[in-house]
Amino acid sequence: MSVSNHKVNKNTKNYDPTVWVPETHSHGTKDIWLKFWILLGLTVIDVAFYFLMPPSMARNIIFIALGIIKAIYIVGTFMHMKHEKLSLATMIILPMIFIIFFLVWMMYEGNFWGSI
Amino acid sequence: MSTQTISKSNTWKGGNSPFNVSYGKLMMWIFLLSDAFTFSSLLIGYGAIRYSFPSTQIEQIDQLQLSFAENVQEKYANGADAHHGEFFIPALRDAGVFSEKQWPSPDLVFNHFPFAHGLHLPLIFVSLMTLILILSSVTMVLGVEAGQRGDKKDVTKWMLWTIIGGFAFLGCQAWEWTNFITAGATPWSNPYGPPTFAALFFLVTGFHGFHVFSGVVLNIIIFINNIKGTYERRGHYEMVEKVGLYWHFVDLVWVFVFTFFYLI
Numbered sequence: 001m002s003v004s005n006h007k008v009n010k011n012t013k014n015y016d017p018t019v020w021v022p023e024t025h026s027h028g029t030k031d032i033w034l035k036f037w038i039l040l041g042l043t044v045i046d047v048a049f050y051f052l053m054p055p056s057m058a059r060n061i062i063f064i065a066l067g068i069i070k071a072i073y074i075v076g077t078f079m080h081m082k083h084e085k086l087s088l089a090t091m092i093i094l095p096m097i098f099i100i101f102f103l104v105w106m107m108y109e110g111n112f113w114g115s116i
Numbered sequence: 117m118s119t120q121t122i123s124k125s126n127t128w129k130g131g132n133s134p135f136n137v138s139y140g141k142l143m144m145w146i147f148l149l150s151d152a153f154t155f156s157s158l159l160i161g162y163g164a165i166r167y168s169f170p171s172t173q174i175e176q177i178d179q180l181q182l183s184f185a186e187n188v189q190e191k192y193a194n195g196a197d198a199h200h201g202e203f204f205i206p207a208l209r210d211a212g213v214f215s216e217k218q219w220p221s222p223d224l225v226f227n228h229f230p231f232a233h234g235l236h237l238p239l240i241f242v243s244l245m246t247l248i249l250i251l252s253s254v255t256m257v258l259g260v261e262a263g264q265r266g267d268k269k270d271v272t273k274w275m276l277w278t279i280i281g282g283f284a285f286l287g288c289q290a291w292e293w294t295n296f297i298t299a300g301a302t303p304w305s306n307p308y309g310p311p312t313f314a315a316l317f318f319l320v321t322g323f324h325g326f327h328v329f330s331g332v333v334l335n336i337i338i339f340i341n342n343i344k345g346t347y348e349r350r351g352h353y354e355m356v357e358k359v360g361l362y363w364h365f366v367d368l369v370w371v372f373v374f375t376f377f378y379l380i
Contacts, residue, residue, distance in 0.1 A: 015131055021138045021354050026264040036254045043246055050239055050379055055171060055221075060380045067375040071368055078257045078364045080357075088135040088142075092149055099156045106160045107380075110167030 027083065035077045042070050057108075064104065144358045148365045151327075155369050158320050159376050165312055166380070172213060172221035205299060205307045220309040222378050228295050242378045245288045246370065249328075252281025253367040256335075260360045263353025268342060271356060275339040278363065282332035289325045293318075317377065324366070324373050331366050334359045 046066055053059050076082040081089050127134045135142055208214045208224065223238040230241070259274030296317065300307040306314035338359050347353045 015133070017133070017139050020133060021352050022133070022136055024264045024352070024354075024357075026261050029258060029261055032254060032257050032261065036250065039250050040247065043243060043250070046375075046379060047239055047243055063375050063379045067371050070371045074253065074364055074368045074371070078253055078367075079361055080260075085136050088137060088145065091135075092145055095149065096152060096156075099153070099160075103156065103160050103163055107163035107167050110164035113164070113168035114170065 027080075031077060035073045038073055039070055042066055060107065061104070064100070068100065138354060140358055141354065141361070144361050148361060151365065152369075155323070155372070158316075158323065159372055162316050162320060162376055163380075165316065166219055166376075169219040169310055170217070171219055172224070209307070214308050216310055218309060220313060225296075225308050226292070226378060230291065239378060241288070241292070242374060245285060245292075246374050248281055248285050248288065249367050249370050252278050252285065253364055255281060256360050256363045260353075260357050263347070263356040266348075266353065268345070268348050271342050271347075271353060272339065275335060275342060275356070279332060279335050279339060282328060282335060282363075285328055286325065286332065289321065289328070293321070320373060320377065324369055327366050327369065331359075331363050334362060 046063060049059060049062055049066075053062075075093075081092070133139075137145075205214060213224065214220055226242060227236050227238040228241065229235065229237045255274045255277040259271050259278060262270030262274055296314070301314040301317075303311075303315045303318050305311050308314075338356055341347065341355065342353075347355060
């Protein structure tokens with residue numbers, strides 16, 4: 001009788017970490033092309049902001065925000081992160097959230113270096 | 117008692133893959149995280165240094181466009197191609213737009229497009245490069261999808277398109293560098309303004325370009341292995357997925373290089 005109620009991998013009996021590969025199945029190509037058009041649209045929006053809005057820190061934050069949205073689609077769909085386990089996704093994405101904070105912070109910080 | 121304490125989960129007790137990914141794929145993810153740190157440090161450094169200089173004021177550029185026709189053309193070009201580096205840079209240095217004291221606007225530095233001499237076309241070429249890289253990312257993920265179906269022929273087709281996309285991007289990068297270098301930029305001097313601008317441009321786009329180059333080499337290896345039937349015999353196409361992860365990462369980094377160098 002099993003004492004565990006968690007889902008065991010299909011190949012657990014012969015699990016060998018050096019060769020074990022989970023079974024894969026295709027998620028179709030429709031989603032891929034949808035994400036391509038979204039990424040293209042976001043790039044066009046970037047270019048539109050560049051030409052229509054005068055440079056400012058607000059515009060920079062818009063560009064970084066659009067970059068992060070693009071990153072979500074690339075990592076989520078193209079890199080299949082949305083089909084991975086939450087524990088793996090957390091391990092990879094959590095450190096990057098701190099990096100984004102650091103990036104914006106240092107851009108702001110740089111403003112004061114010139115006047116020292 | 118003891119049966120109750122272990123009834124929760126034995127995910128981490130060995131004998132299976134806790135993340136439900138293969139060893140190689142997990143290591144690829146961890147490598148990409150570390151590589152993301154490296155690129156982040158470069159971009160954080162760029163952001164901080166760029167804002168330690170004042171920006172080129174938009175009024176300066178607008179004023180320049182008004183006076184450009186009469187002043188620059190007459191004084192330097194004699195009606196010739198005024199956007200040619202020879203006349204364009206000295207004219208803008210005289211006008212105080214390109215100076216060591218302020219960060220040059222990418223608008224005025226990267227405004228060339230192949231076969232469109234003398235036209236002021238900022239951001240257009242680099243948008244094309246972005247499009248090429250996103251498209252090659254799409255063909256890569258289509259190759260991965262073909263691998264998941266075990267379709268060898270489709271993997272070959274999409275890998276070939278990905279390799280072509282990679283070479284196209286590298287060609288664009290080389291063209292961009294050639295323009296910048298022939299204008300007089302080196303890693304320690306920059307006719308457009310602070311030398312740090314050129315140094316950071318060469319460092320960051322060079323580092324990214326080398327990643328693209330490595331990615332193309334890896335893609336070619338996968339392409340050849342697939343033709344030889346290595347993955348068909350192995351029974352799975354996981355190598356395509358792993359190299360695909362790397363290729364998408366290169367695309368992802370470009371999204372941010374584009375944002376920081378050309379938009380901000």
